[in-house]
Amino acid sequence: MSGTSPSDFIEDWEAQTQTLLNLYVVKSIHPAPVPIRLPEKTPELVADSIKYASALVWTSAEAAANQIRVAVEHLMDDIGVAATTKNGKALTLHKRIELFQKTDAENGDVLLATKWLGNSGSHVAGLERDDVLDAFDMIEFVLENRYGTTKQMLLAKVAAVNAKKGPISTKKKKL
Secondary structure: OOEEEEEEEEEOOOOEEEEEEEEEEEEEEEOOOOOOOOOOOOOOHHHHHHHHHHOOOOOHHHHHHHHHHHHHHHHHHHOOOEEOOOOOOEEHHHHHHHHHOOOEEEHHOOOOOOOOHHHHOOOOOOOHHHHHHHHHHHHHHHHHHEEEEEEHHHHHHHHHHHHOOOOOOOOOOOO
């Protein structure tokens, strides 16, 4: 981990005190932690782009957002959304997402928002780190919906508890 450590004095004139405030501003982490959970079945190119964005988020929110946008492109490829028209003309990511929305409106809407944040990364001071963290959350939502098992596992537990009308654990508590 590397970064800067600016310090500043906080002065309280009434209490006649000074407090030295030390901050640590992270500029890079290697290896970078991925701020979201990637389902096991996440396509490799999508996962690679997200991991790369995870490293970039500390140095450039804009670059990280662009890399998440690349992950959306790879996701469209994996899902099988056409990249070109029947005439061979390239489709924009926006158009590809619109095509995807026809079959999966909820995830399509989330990917469109993710794409907009990625586009904002192409402009200086176009977004903040918090915006990129929102983009990570958005793509995690779609990845979990498409490749994850959390929802199915939880719904299976819900069904089992409802069928048993109580806990499904077979362990007996020791007194």
